[in-house]
Amino acid sequence: MTPTASVSPVLADAQVAELARVLERTASWLRRTLRAEEWNAVALAVLDELDRNGPRRVTELAAQERASQPGMTGIVSRLEAAGLVERAPDPSDGRASLVSATRAGHAYIAGRHARRTEFLAERITTLSAHDRRTLLAAAPALAALVDTPSPQAPPAPTPPTPTTPAGPTGPDDEAAGTPTTRETRTEGEPS
Numbered sequence: 156m157t158p159t160a161s162v163s164p165v166l167a168d169a170q171v172a173e174l175a176r177v178l179e180r181t182a183s184w185l186r187r188t189l190r191a192e193e194w195n196a197v198a199l200a201v202l203d204e205l206d207r208n209g210p211r212r213v214t215e216l217a218a219q220e221r222a223s224q225p226g227m228t229g230i231v232s233r234l235e236a237a238g239l240v241e242r243a244p245d246p247s248d249g250r251a252s253l254v255s256a257t258r259a260g261h262a263y264i265a266g267r268h269a270r271r272t273e274f275l276a277e278r279i280t281t282l283s284a285h286d287r288r289t290l291l292a293a294a295p296a297l298a299a300l301v302d303t304p305s306p307q308a309p310p311a312p313t314p315p316t317p318t319t320p321a322g323p324t325g326p327d328d329e330a331a332g333t334p335t336t337r338e339t340r341t342e343g344e345p346s
Contacts, residue, residue, distance in 0.1 A: 213254060
């Protein structure tokens with residue numbers, strides 16, 4: 156019998172949704188609290204991927220991080236200039252290269268994980284004994300959640316499409332006193 160077998164499906168769905176909200180808030184809190192100043196999140200994710208799973212082509216890294224190929228090439232170039240990654244010819248295709256973490260890259264990621272682990276351990280010790288036991292009991296499930304490959308990442312939100320009102324005067328409606336809708340964005344907001 157599973158723990159939710161005696162719970163109605165609606166309640167179980169609500170509990171899963173609440174857990175998902177708490178996990179998302181936790182992930183956001185971790186990103187804000189433990190932000191590394193010298194590298195952005197994509198560069199750190201690339202370095203972490205290379206550290207955990209070995210050499211990759213730039214095209215694979217771009218696809219995994221949902222970045223453009225030129226953007227990923229720039230990130231890899233900056234990591235390479237810092238001595239954290241290196242490129243070598245791909246033995247299966249001489250026209251391509253493989254990017255791998257250097258010894259310094261592995262050490263950087265290991266140090267970053269150690270600092271984050273230490274920070275979290277200190278925070279966990281401030282919780283009640285009951286909450287610490289609850290988190291400890293959830294550790295295998297959280298590890299499974301992280302270590303299980305997802306079939307597909309959620310789609311990125313699409314920005315609204317600017318509209319032009321239809322009518323007898325078409326796009327020149329502004330001149331006639333009818334406002335048109337235009338998309339605007341503030342600096343720092345994704346385009």
